Amino acid sequence: MFNAKLGMLLFLLTVLGILTVANQIDIGQVTTAHQEESPVRDAYIGFDALRELQALQRRALITRLQGSELPAYLHQLEASRAKFWAIQERVYSLYNPADNPREEAHLQEARQLDVALKDKEFIDNFVTSLSRKVRGIPHLNHLGELNEDTYQSERRRDLEVCIPIGLNQCFYEFTYTRLREDILPRIGLEDEDYVVIVTDDRHVGWANSSNAKWADVQDFAQDYPMVRGSRRNVVDGLIRLENGYFLVTAAPLHFKADYVGSVLVAYKIDRDYVDSIAKGLGIDVTLGVEGKPLQTTVDAKDEGHLQFIESVLAKLPSDERHRRVHHGEPHGMYESLSFYYHPDRPNMPLSDGKEVLNPREIEKMRVVLSVDRAALHQVFSQIKFINIAFGLGLFGLAVLLLWTAARHYTAPFEKIDQGIHEVIGGNYGYHFSFGEDNDLPGAMAQNLNLMVAILTGQSLPDEEEDSQKWVDSLLIRDDAGNGNGQSEVATEPAEEYYRRVFNEYIAIRTTLGKDNESVTYPRFVEKLVRSEQLMSEKMGVAMVRFVVEERAGNAVLTPMPMERKS
Numbered sequence: 001m002f003n004a005k006l007g008m009l010l011f012l013l014t015v016l017g018i019l020t021v022a023n024q025i026d027i028g029q030v031t032t033a034h035q036e037e038s039p040v041r042d043a044y045i046g047f048d049a050l051r052e053l054q055a056l057q058r059r060a061l062i063t064r065l066q067g068s069e070l071p072a073y074l075h076q077l078e079a080s081r082a083k084f085w086a087i088q089e090r091v092y093s094l095y096n097p098a099d100n101p102r103e104e105a106h107l108q109e110a111r112q113l114d115v116a117l118k119d120k121e122f123i124d125n126f127v128t129s130l131s132r133k134v135r136g137i138p139h140l141n142h143l144g145e146l147n148e149d150t151y152q153s154e155r156r157r158d159l160e161v162c163i164p165i166g167l168n169q170c171f172y173e174f175t176y177t178r179l180r181e182d183i184l185p186r187i188g189l190e191d192e193d194y195v196v197i198v199t200d201d202r203h204v205g206w207a208n209s210s211n212a213k214w215a216d217v218q219d220f221a222q223d224y225p226m227v228r229g230s231r232r233n234v235v236d237g238l239i240r241l242e243n244g245y246f247l248v249t250a251a252p253l254h255f256k257a258d259y260v261g262s263v264l265v266a267y268k269i270d271r272d273y274v275d276s277i278a279k280g281l282g283i284d285v286t287l288g289v290e291g292k293p294l295q296t297t298v299d300a301k302d303e304g305h306l307q308f309i310e311s312v313l314a315k316l317p318s319d320e321r322h323r324r325v326h327h328g329e330p331h332g333m334y335e336s337l338s339f340y341y342h343p344d345r346p347n348m349p350l351s352d353g354k355e356v357l358n359p360r361e362i363e364k365m366r367v368v369l370s371v372d373r374a375a376l377h378q379v380f381s382q383i384k385f386i387n388i389a390f391g392l393g394l395f396g397l398a399v400l401l402l403w404t405a406a407r408h409y410t411a412p413f414e415k416i417d418q419g420i421h422e423v424i425g426g427n428y429g430y431h432f433s434f435g436e437d438n439d440l441p442g443a444m445a446q447n448l449n450l451m452v453a454i455l456t457g458q459s460l461p462d463e464e465e466d467s468q469k470w471v472d473s474l475l476i477r478d479d480a481g482n483g484n485g486q487s488e489v490a491t492e493p494a495e496e497y498y499r500r501v502f503n504e505y506i507a508i509r510t511t512l513g514k515d516n517e518s519v520t521y522p523r524f525v526e527k528l529v530r531s532e533q534l535m536s537e538k539m540g541v542a543m544v545r546f547v548v549e550e551r552a553g554n555a556v557l558t559p560m561p562m563e564r565k566s
Helices: 002-022 027-036 043-066 070-079 081-094 101-118 120-135 148-162 167-187 271-281 303-315 360-364 373-424 440-456 465-472 486-491 494-511 521-539
Strands: 194-200 205-208 235-241 244-255 258-268 284-289 292-296 325-327 334-340 366-372 543-551 554-562
Touching: 043 070, 043 167, 043 244, 043 258, 043 271, 043 334, 043 366, 070 081, 070 120, 070 167, 070 194, 070 244, 070 258, 081 101, 081 167, 101 120, 101 148, 120 148, 148 167, 167 194, 167 205, 235 258, 271 284, 271 292, 284 303, 292 303, 303 325, 303 334, 303 366, 373 440, 440 521, 486 543, 486 554, 494 521, 494 543, 494 554, 521 543, 521 554
Parallel strands: none
Antiparallel strands: 194 205, 194 258, 235 244, 244 258, 284 292, 284 366, 325 334, 334 366, 543 554
């Protein structure tokens, strides 16, 4: 037991030694190694992978929108455009709000009644045709979940409300309203960070999922040429809306082979966006436009780092778009790698053979991946401090365990020493206590009890009645043995002799099937020593020792007379 405790202490001290050696690593060497293997030099590889993954996510959402009923709505609206205009001119010529603006509410009711009476056939044909188109879209289960009569009834009610107002209201109703209420919830795109924009085949903006007032934007394609570029291609870019910058993917909408408009899926560039990239790369990320940070993970209180970022954004050359520029002195506080978000200026061919470029923002959008060396140095210092504190704590624990183990080991010997002084003082009835563990203090206590009992002619205290019965039944022959092996037995150390005889005695009893539970070593040795004294007096010899033999189904102790070793 004590050896196991010492082994554990040795293990702890070994670990302490390893930590002590580790703590001797010079922080400057760690920093130098960090500079030689800078985390920003190859970080663009991870950034490009994340950028492509995000673009693929937007394209996956585009694919689901292309497979929705949205293209069917745009196709049906465009096919009925002339009829919408004719009805609009008729009802507004009959019930023109310009004649009496205060009566607009009554005029609207009159227009609705006029449409319900005169254009019922057109509305029925529109709804029937639209329902047939939607039902024919592959993999779309919308009408399977919604009764077709119910679907047609809802769309008829939409038309009865929007036609009297005008064509624009019907485009709005079948793009924005249907997008928000039906399509986006069904495809799971209700994240506020995403914005979906829908245009018709004339590139007029009709729906912005984040802005209910955004409709009939005639100059949308002029502000964002990528919309025209998406007529035949899927285009990635950057747009600036009223609530910030967005990464965007634009793609055409087709109903069968007919181009009916475009859809844009945009993801807002906010702090959460750059945080997600920084978490993947393990360094600070900044997106900048026109020399100013757009979004950054750098703490706003870290003015030095922010100034460094601004200086980096201003230095990136505009004529070498594929170049990745590394900034940072060998012993400077900051280090960065900067490059353009889109290294290429992708040309997007139009149907008329002309070309347009991405919006200016995406051309100028730059990325800065940076690290604060001072912060890294602080991290290394904290790690070193933690290692030292842990090492000292472990050392203190080892000392405490060593002291506790030493006290635990020496306490029994102190009690034995006290008992010896009791005996010296005349207390021959003192009993040396011992536990059940077969350890050195316990064995010494048992032997001292035996020694005192033999020297004083006392008996060992009986702990159990069965023990005394077994002692009384111990078979010892009165006649001497043949004396074979006397020299070996006579020279055998006393402890080895008593242990051997006891073990042989137990082994023979076990072989004979006898119960050994009440057989104890101290009582056996006491009986043996007293028998040796009696037999030596009886035989007139200086020394008698016993051998164990099996006789008549019993274990028998046979005395052997011999002279004591000189």
